[in-house]
Amino acid sequence: MPENDLPTGRTIIARGGYAHKKGQDVMREFITGNQAIVRGAVRAGCNFVAGYPITPASSILTEVLRAFADGSGVVVQTEDEIAAIGQCIGASMAGAKVMTATSGPGISLYSENIGLAQMGEAPLVIVDCQRMGPATGGATATGDGDVMFARHVTSGSYPIPVLAATDATTAYRLAYEAFNIAERLRTPVILLSSKAIALTRQTVDLEKVQLSPCVERKAAAPDATFHPYKVDQPGGVPDFAPIGGSQRVRFTGSIHDEEGVLTIERDQIDAKLQRLNTKILAGSDALELVDEDLDDSAETLVISYGLADGAAREAVRQSRDCGAMVSHLTLYSLWPVPAKAIRRAVTPSIKRVIVPELNLGLYVEEIRKLLPGIDVMSIQRIDGGLIEPQRIVSAVTADSPCGCRCGGQSK
């Protein structure tokens, strides 16, 4: 029986479980997506969280409160969302690894400060537990309506890495990876979840999840003169020194030179703003997080993300059971658009792409832009319910070469 320190609620099952070989230790838990996000954040070294209650994100705050009760981090419930993200940016620049969580209405209030974190280059993880919008919408209704909002949330539409969880396990993994991206690129990163992930309790085995090595922001050389926004190359990321450390730091949301002082010089302005763009886009291959389940002879490709992914997986399984040849690509990173992975998934025989989404069909337009000449079909649902696998199965098998019209029923 392993005696390692385990987070709360973990049930250790020494031997057993159908999905595992005999004699193998399994450690499964039954946790919500929100709990999984907190586990991922803590695993990444998160030590500062500020938030304001909102359904369905609230339990992230209470879960962090328990996780930090041993003094391993600071957690604050603020007077509003503006203060929540404001405190996070302050703490981030003082050296903390920070996270804040909200839903659509809160992202609206975060908007201006997300721009501040971009301009000032403050690492920051923002969790958006999406609910039905616009406005108050449906607090307890699920959806993936913020996929474009997350990308274009600030003035100037400078790029923000956006990840999308599909279930509790990927919520854990992506929360962790979001910190790595935020720290490496000194940028806000938005992790999309959704009510039906946030509050659904699922079986997870977090020990089994493959994580990349933990990344810390690159520290400035301690002895040298510190230039807060100086970089070695055009798309580079400035070295970090914390506010409160031995090197004097300037942080600003105004357009600035490499000393962090407001500038009106066009060349300096251009260099800075181009860099905000290129530091994210130049290395965008490294930001592609997908799951490929490809069939070389497939004529149909299902591309899914977020909440629709579970239905897509189920639909692909059922379709294959009745003989359809279909590929499936899950997108965990939405922005920058994982273009390489999407093109790679379009193997020569692919004639049609199906994109199920819990919104008005927003992201499908990005895929259409990437794949001219290919029939890209959108499946949508916006009433707060999930897309049923059956709808995707019907779409996949409608023109199936095997002529199968069973809709996945003949298992």
Add this chain to the structure above:
Amino acid sequence: MTTLAVKRNEMAFCPGCSHGMVLERLSEAFDRMNLAPTDVCIVTDIGCVGISDRYLDCHTFHGLHGRSITYAEGIKRARPELTVVVLIGDGGCGIGTAHLVHAARRGIDINVIVFNNFNFGMTGGQHSSTTPVCAQTPTTPAGATDYPFDVCQTVGANGASYVGRFTAFDKDLPDRMEAALRAPGFSLLDTWELCVAYYAERNRLNRKTLTTLSDEMDLPLGELECRRRPQPPSLAVTATGNAVTKTAEPSIALSWAERTEFCVAGSAGQRILSAVGVIGRIAVAGGLYAAQSDDFPITVRRGHSVSNLILSRKAIVYTGVDRTDLLLVLTEDGVRRVKSWQALSTDTLVLAEASLNLPATGARIERIDRKTAEKLVGKTSAALALLSYAIVRGGWLDEDRFRTAAEFGVRGKYRDENLKAIDAGIGLARAGFELET
């Protein structure tokens, strides 16, 4: 003046503007306290005072309009040893009032200096929340009709530990600043200034009339007495979050045929979500995969309470419940919330409280008696007893397997109570309900 990097005439402020003078006084206070540049973080936001950061040789943070208080609080929480000073304008105080009040209320140890020149000097002299009544500004051409916001009283009444109102010309300003910086907790200095570009000329405000303005507005200058608050009892959160649940027993492997979808529909207060959670945990401990999604109104103590549970021996990728295998309905709220009655087929077993009228449905219906379960285990455990009944009755688990799995998988504070309810449910499955026909 070690913190101030430039002379007053090198600053971008208009000639005669008070901002540079107040910055000099602040730098003097830092020197007196022997604060090194890296011991201090100055947080600024929008407005003329917001450009001060470039003249200061210390840590600086320049953020969004009125939000400087929030950044300062985050910095202070992350670096408690740092002296954190907010320089904010009267404009910032208006748009960021909530932050001012709540930072004071929380007693966070930051120091706020309000550069109050009664108008928006950066955008053309429009009126601010501190503009005196009757004052002339571009947005109050007939004179301001609204009364000014008393920043000092507001924070003083809400937890600040040091509050004072002074003019930029007060000779003892560095003393006051030092007192504010040394005071533990939240401090605020409302520093009255002249905006030579707009406000001062239009309203005949000068060094001398600043003092008479205080009398006219009944906003006294000097240190203000803060309302004292009783010391709160010391509270601590128990660190349950990192507590470890370890089990020494080997697992039992539950056999389970296919993906099964359960739905329990009842009312608030019946602990339906907890009951379903207990069964979910038993299943997970038994090596199965589970997914629980709940549905309840935001007013949690009234109305429906519905919980869905999917159990499978394979990983569950789709968590929607479209083909309910078991629908356990306990109350009228539950009946109303289930929208799919008409669509249900004989694949679904409905176990419904005997007294309920059910809509037309193709499902197989059996009746149960909620009161019998309530008599056995009490109202708050009846849902778990009835769900346990249903699992055995529907043939998903036999009595022995269920009992062993429960013994292994039920943990926590309510273990005994929950095991009793499961036992009662298993017993009911054997005995059956005595229903009036």
